[in-house]
Amino acid sequence: MRRLIKWLAVVVVLAIIGGGGYWYLHQQQTATTEKDKTPTTKQVKLVAIGDSLTQGIGYANDHKGYLPDLKNDLQKAYYVKLSSKNYGIGGLRSDQIDKRVRNNAKERASLKKADVITLTVGGNDLLQSLEKSIFVSSNKQLKSKLSPVKKTYQKKVERLIKDVRAVNPNATIYMFGIYNPVYVYFTNATMITNAVNQWNVVNKAVAKESDNVHFISISKQLTYGQYQTAAEQTKLKQQVSKSNSKYVSASSVESLLQNQTSKEKNHYLSSEDHFHPNRKGYRYMAKTLASVMGKYESWQSK
Template sequence: MHRLLKWVSAILILIVIIGGGWFWYQYQQDPKNTQQNKPLVMKTVRVVGVGDSLTQGIGYDDDHQGYLPILKQQLSQDYDVKPKTANFGIGGERSDQIDRRVQTNQKLRRALRRANVIAITAGGNDLLQSLEKNITVNSNAQMTQKMTPLKTKYQQKLTQLIADVHEVNPRAQIYLFGIYNPVYVYFTNATMISTAVNQWNQVNQQVAASQPKTHFVNVNRALSHGQYQSANAQAKLKEENQQNNQDFVDPGKVQTLLQTQDSKEKNAYLSTEDHFHPNKKGYHVMASKLGQAIQSSVNWPKR
């Protein structure tokens, strides 16, 4: 009897092992149950935009969304990630005002701390204020003398802004946009404005290069020249603007242009509402340029 019980126990154990192995085999063969066919959870990447009206999105059909929704769509198409965006742009702010928000706005600081990517637009209002203060100069020498200390001060403010963003989140990649000349296609030969824009862009580029994990995003030529990118198009544009052939443009003409609201805008990338901010096509340019910069500095899984 004792020997029989041993045999029965051994047979039962063998049945359990064989049966368990069979059910495990069936489980593995069933595509509904196999772990390999379950969808993977996509990595969430957070993009925070902070800055002036170019972040806020002014000029784009008055929806104040700008380049961020376009960038989000591009990232979803290019990478196997789940992008989330947050917009902290306020029109009219200078670099020091943006920095003050970075230092004190708790909602912004929370978003920055969680960000993988931080995009910044700054400098346009600093430059505009500097030009307004020196609008009466009538020579390059005077312009350089007036603008040099203002440019130095701007560089200090911008450097502090980037440093404060890094202090909130030292892990994120930071992308600093350059600025552009919104009246270039009307005053192509007015070197005063173009030179000042170029100098401010040099500051942005130098500050980005001096800071860790910070990249310069150049949109100057694309947005300033609009559809007039080729050498032939530029030559024709200069011919058309012979009446504005002076280096130092009449500020009244610029002011009149920017205050004119009509359905015509010579630059196909700028808004007809104010002839200053990008339209939808212009914000697509910003999103594309930022996307290219992101591609060169992240290792997100691609589709």
């Protein structure tokens, strides 16, 4: 009897040891399997080129723009680690951005290694065109003067994309549209908004006809700011005394921007210059860009 009890005790001990070993091995295998399921974080190189919207002019004088928010958004949503280079320079037109793509060795070297390229272009082209007496007194005159300038601009943007592709044939390119920064002050000046819309048509068309190029629309939010509904815009028209005419002179716009001392009425634009995005505006650009990227990139979501 004692011998039987002894053998039973041995069997129980062995069973416990064996069970414990099995549990340990099972836990190790489970942990290894779970670890294997975790996607490897992908290193993504982004190069930003363009004008002041890329440089980041508009808030805090840090000239970082939308890139820091974009990095945070992407790294929170995907298994990616984003590194970026910013080659934006305020005031550049499309042909000047293109010239840097063709001739700036440092920029070309970065573009060549990029997985993603972002581009802001068009605002300075349009501004220069409007300053050259495109402020007119009828829609017919506006269309007549805009048409040849628009065609020239489209050829410049097509050349720009072609030259970027010559440096990097494979990177995904995301091209921003532009917006009307003075809408809240010249609400009835539909000619300005119409001109902005025409330039956005060009950017969108060039993106559509190009391989792996995507258009990012920011006009509605940055143009109208917090005045997004028809009722809010109608009320704004009644409030803004300087927005009674459809057609305004370049000097009127310039004077307003230079002499504006009050807080910016558009909650998405800077009170410093009443022209570029503020912190909220750049945050919107980053969020919109990240959303579009999610549709075209093959990154693993978290």
